[in-house]
Amino acid sequence: MNALQSVPLNHYILLSAMLFAIGVIGVLVRRNAIIIFMCIELMLNAVNLLMVAFSAHHGDGSGQVFVFFIMAVAAAEVAVGLAILIMIHRNSKTTDIDFLNKLKF
């Protein structure tokens, strides 16, 4: 069962760091608010992957339960965020964040 002995723990940390950095770059580069949401999901997933790896390494299931809660919070966040985006698009006909920099319509 412990066939994972060949993969070092550092490589999991590297993979998560790269996914997280790609998410940060996406948030900084793109102007479409929906793509920015997707990059935030990517960052959450990087953290989830690292938490599962550490949970498996320590033999403690609490980390995986925590990932479960992160998924619930992410689902709630996406539902509310996309509702806000639909409302913004209905009022201003755009999802461009450079247009939405005044905290009002």
Place this chain on the structure above:
Amino acid sequence: MTQYAFYFLAFVSILCALMVVFSKNPIHSVLYLVLTFFSIAGQYLLLNAQFLAVVHIVVYSGAIMVLFLFVLMLLNLNTEAEPQKSTWLKFAAVISGGLLLITFVASLKGSENMALVQKNPEIGLTANLGKILFNEFALPFEISSILLLSAMVGAVMLSQKEKEAKQ
């Protein structure tokens, strides 16, 4: 064997994550993100976290990504004529993201390179996770139900049209 599977899945996930950021069409971004999520689910399977792998596929690829696709097609944003940031701003963003990555990697420098050994391989099975979830984390579980309920109410409240305010 699992070693090659890990590196293959890592390669696929990083490639697809890059394509999410740099593809012009938002629909393509969503589809690449689905691929990224599937490869991360494969990583969970390699870590013997079967329950989380299934929940990840169901929640992320099944629910969240369909919601994204639905909103993109509802708002009719599946065009490639999206306004782009200026080249200098993009360059600065990539540089700062790369610096963040360098910071993460540099913090690993002094750590010993130990292999991931699963002390208790049964930990990710559904029965064991359920025992932990309903013994130690029963209160957060109930609170998360309130969170989901309030998110549902909030989404419905936000997305309905304000008829009273306009009259």
